[in-house]
Amino acid sequence: MTADPPRLRADARRNVEGIRLAALDVFRANGLNSPLDEVARAAGVSKGTIYHRFGGRQGLIDAVVEELVAERIKGIITAVSAIEDPVERFESYLRQIWLLQYDEPAANDVLLRSLPGSEPVAALCEHANEVAGNLLGDAQATGVIRDDVTAEDVYLLIWERGIIARSCAQQPRDGYRRRLEYTLRGLRSTAC
Amino acid sequence: MTADPPRLRADARRNVEGIRLAALDVFRANGLNSPLDEVARAAGVSKGTIYHRFGGRQGLIDAVVEELVAERIKGIITAVSAIEDPVERFESYLRQIWLLQYDEPAANDVLLRSLPGSEPVAALCEHANEVAGNLLGDAQATGVIRDDVTAEDVYLLIWERGIIARSCAQQPRDGYRRRLEYTLRGLRSTAC
DNA sequence: AGGGTTCTTGACCATGACGTCAAGTAATGC
DNA sequence: GCATTACTTGACGTCATGGTCAAGAACCCT
Structure with a gap:
C-alpha cells in the first residue's frame, strides 16, 4: 500500500525542504502570489527547480x-x-x-x-x-x-x-x- | 494675457475631443488605471496620439x-x-x-x-x-x-x-x- | 493646387512575470 | 573510482503593459 518510495536523491531532498521553507517566508511576507523567482532566490536554487519539484505555484502552495x-x-x-x-x-x-x-x-x-x-x-x-x-x-x-x-x-x-x-x-x-x-x-x- | 492660441489643427481638435470622450467611457467602466491602449482603441486613434496630446495617463486624467x-x-x-x-x-x-x-x-x-x-x-x-x-x-x-x-x-x-x-x-x-x-x-x- | 507644417501612426524598446527544456552537474551503486 | 542516472540550471519563448519616435499622412494657407 505504501507505494511511494522512489526516494529522492540527497540534493533533491535538501532542495525540496529549502524551497518549502523559503516559500513559507516569502508567502508570509507577500502573499501567495509572490513571484516564484523570489522564492527560488530565497531558497538558493533556480526557478526551474521549483517547477520540477512542485509542478508550479499550485503545487508549492499545496505543500505549504x-x-x-x-x-x-x-x-x-x-x-x-x-x-x-x-x-x-x-x-x-x-x-x-x-x-x-x-x-x-x-x-x-x-x-x-x-x-x-x-x-x-x-x-x-x-x-x-x-x-x-x-x-x-x-x-x-x-x-x-x-x-x-x-x-x-x-x-x-x-x-x-x-x-x-x-x-x-x-x-x-x-x-x-x-x-x-x-x-x-x-x-x-x-x-x- | 490670453497667450494660448497656437490653435490646434482640425484633426487634432477632433482627436482631443474623441479621446476625452473615450477616456470618460473607459475610465467610468474600469477605473483610472485602464490600459491606455484601450482608450486609444475606443477613440479610434493610436496610443501614440494620446501621449502626444495629453502627455500620458496623468494628463489625460487631469483632462477628465x-x-x-x-x-x-x-x-x-x-x-x-x-x-x-x-x-x-x-x-x-x-x-x-x-x-x-x-x-x-x-x-x-x-x-x-x-x-x-x-x-x-x-x-x-x-x-x-x-x-x-x-x-x-x-x-x-x-x-x-x-x-x-x-x-x-x-x-x-x-x-x-x-x-x-x-x-x-x-x-x-x-x-x-x-x-x-x-x-x-x-x-x-x-x-x- | 501644392508646399510647408502639424499630426498620427504602429513598429519598436523596456519591464516583469510565467513556464519550458536541452545541456551541464552531481549523487549513487557497483 | 567510474558509469549511470537523477537533478539542476539559466537562457529562451511568451504575454501584457508602459512608453518613444522616425516616417508617412493630413491639413491649411496662399
Missing part, C-alpha cells in the same frame, strides 16, 4: 498551505468552540479571523478563494464558512445579534477585511482593531 | 477628472450641507460617498489617492476630507455618534469602501447598501 494558514484557521475554530456564550463565541471568531487576515496576508489568498485550483484550500474555506454560519445562527438566537444579518453577510465581512488587509500593510494594528469593534457593534440589535 | 468625479463629489457636499440635523448630515454624506464609490470605480482612484501626481485631484481629496471632519465633529457634538471616532477613522472607512468597491463589481447593490447601514450603526454611541 497547511503550515501557513490551515492550522491557524483550525486553531481559531477550536478555540472559539470552547466559548460558552454564543454571542461572545461569534464575535470572538470574527475578531480572530480578522486579525489573522491582518497578520498573515497569505490567509486572504485562501479565504478570498483567489486560488481556484487547490483542493485542500477550497475544502478549508468551505468548512470555515459553514462554521461561521452556525456561529451566526446561535448568536442570533439570543436576540443580541440582528436577525437580518445573513451568513453571506458574514462571508462578505470577512472577504472585505481580506481585500482591505491585502491592500495596505501599513495600517497600524491598534486602529485596525478598534475599527473592528465598530463593525461588530453594527451587527448587534438596535434594541440595545 | 472634473467631469468624471469632481462634480459629483462637490454635488454631494453641497447637497448634504442643506441638511439640518447634524447626525443625518454626517450619515448622509457617508452613504452618498459610499454609493458613489460603488457606482463609479474612478471615484476610488481619486479618493484613494492612487494618483500622486495630479494636483486638482489632490486638492479635491483634501477638501472632501476636511468637510468629512467637520461633519463628524458636528455629529459627535449631539452625542449620537461615538466620540472615540476620529477624522482618520472616517477617512479610512471611505478608503476601505473604495478598496472593496474596486475589487468587486459584482456585489449586488442592495446588499451593499444594507451593509453600509450596519457600518453606520456601528458608529453610533452604545448608549442607545
Whole structure:
C-alpha cells in the first residue's frame, strides 16, 4: 500500500525542504502570489527547480498551505468552540479571523478563494464558512445579534477585511482593531 | 494675457475631443488605471496620439477628472450641507460617498489617492476630507455618534469602501447598501 | 493646387512575470 | 573510482503593459 518510495536523491531532498521553507517566508511576507523567482532566490536554487519539484505555484502552495494558514484557521475554530456564550463565541471568531487576515496576508489568498485550483484550500474555506454560519445562527438566537444579518453577510465581512488587509500593510494594528469593534457593534440589535 | 492660441489643427481638435470622450467611457467602466491602449482603441486613434496630446495617463486624467468625479463629489457636499440635523448630515454624506464609490470605480482612484501626481485631484481629496471632519465633529457634538471616532477613522472607512468597491463589481447593490447601514450603526454611541 | 507644417501612426524598446527544456552537474551503486 | 542516472540550471519563448519616435499622412494657407 505504501507505494511511494522512489526516494529522492540527497540534493533533491535538501532542495525540496529549502524551497518549502523559503516559500513559507516569502508567502508570509507577500502573499501567495509572490513571484516564484523570489522564492527560488530565497531558497538558493533556480526557478526551474521549483517547477520540477512542485509542478508550479499550485503545487508549492499545496505543500505549504497547511503550515501557513490551515492550522491557524483550525486553531481559531477550536478555540472559539470552547466559548460558552454564543454571542461572545461569534464575535470572538470574527475578531480572530480578522486579525489573522491582518497578520498573515497569505490567509486572504485562501479565504478570498483567489486560488481556484487547490483542493485542500477550497475544502478549508468551505468548512470555515459553514462554521461561521452556525456561529451566526446561535448568536442570533439570543436576540443580541440582528436577525437580518445573513451568513453571506458574514462571508462578505470577512472577504472585505481580506481585500482591505491585502491592500495596505501599513495600517497600524491598534486602529485596525478598534475599527473592528465598530463593525461588530453594527451587527448587534438596535434594541440595545 | 490670453497667450494660448497656437490653435490646434482640425484633426487634432477632433482627436482631443474623441479621446476625452473615450477616456470618460473607459475610465467610468474600469477605473483610472485602464490600459491606455484601450482608450486609444475606443477613440479610434493610436496610443501614440494620446501621449502626444495629453502627455500620458496623468494628463489625460487631469483632462477628465472634473467631469468624471469632481462634480459629483462637490454635488454631494453641497447637497448634504442643506441638511439640518447634524447626525443625518454626517450619515448622509457617508452613504452618498459610499454609493458613489460603488457606482463609479474612478471615484476610488481619486479618493484613494492612487494618483500622486495630479494636483486638482489632490486638492479635491483634501477638501472632501476636511468637510468629512467637520461633519463628524458636528455629529459627535449631539452625542449620537461615538466620540472615540476620529477624522482618520472616517477617512479610512471611505478608503476601505473604495478598496472593496474596486475589487468587486459584482456585489449586488442592495446588499451593499444594507451593509453600509450596519457600518453606520456601528458608529453610533452604545448608549442607545 | 501644392508646399510647408502639424499630426498620427504602429513598429519598436523596456519591464516583469510565467513556464519550458536541452545541456551541464552531481549523487549513487557497483 | 567510474558509469549511470537523477537533478539542476539559466537562457529562451511568451504575454501584457508602459512608453518613444522616425516616417508617412493630413491639413491649411496662399
